[in-house]
Amino acid sequence: MKYNTIFTVLEKDTSIVYPTIIFLIFSSIVLVIFKYDTLTFGSKIYKFFASLFIFLLMVGFIYSIHFKILELKEIYNKKQYKIVEGIVKNYISEVQKKHDESFQVNDVNFSISSNTFGGGFHTAGKVYNGLRVKIYYIEDGNFSTDKIILRVDRQTLGL
Numbered sequence: 001m002k003y004n005t006i007f008t009v010l011e012k013d014t015s016i017v018y019p020t021i022i023f024l025i026f027s028s029i030v031l032v033i034f035k036y037d038t039l040t041f042g043s044k045i046y047k048f049f050a051s052l053f054i055f056l057l058m059v060g061f062i063y064s065i066h067f068k069i070l071e072l073k074e075i076y077n078k079k080q081y082k083i084v085e086g087i088v089k090n091y092i093s094e095v096q097k098k099h100d101e102s103f104q105v106n107d108v109n110f111s112i113s114s115n116t117f118g119g120g121f122h123t124a125g126k127v128y129n130g131l132r133v134k135i136y137y138i139e140d141g142n143f144s145t146d147k148i149i150l151r152v153d154r155q156t157l158g159l
Helices: 017-036 044-077
Strands: 003-008 082-092 101-105 108-112 132-139 147-155
Touching: 017 044, 044 132, 044 147, 108 132, 108 147
Parallel strands: none
Antiparallel strands: 003 147, 082 101, 082 132, 101 108, 132 147
8 A cells, every 4th residue: 555644743844833932922911010000010020020930931831742743753763662553433523522633443442632832743624534544653641642643644545
């Protein structure tokens, strides 16, 4: 069988962009509140340390995501993953579940959220019932789901 890769963890990574945008929006809101609020945050020293704390918290959040992505790429390059190959069954879209999508390949269950940062496959709509796929994944109990997909190949339609 011939397969076409539709996702790998090695692809150009944009998952750091979304937390950065969130950081910029959140920081802007906090700065506006601090600038115009004279009742709650009256002290300039308090405003400075509160701003510094929020800034460091958000920078830590962004870098933790970045390092998780690097870790996933290293796992992929060292081939420390499991592979399941078969037909997608029991696919439920994000719209139907109202949070994440889920599907099954050869009795291996996957649950994917497009709201999750961290480098794994989370693009809704690229898999569906009846599609023959080969999925490279790791099991990781540190995330909201127990599996992180590192690569997805789907069968090519050919003669």
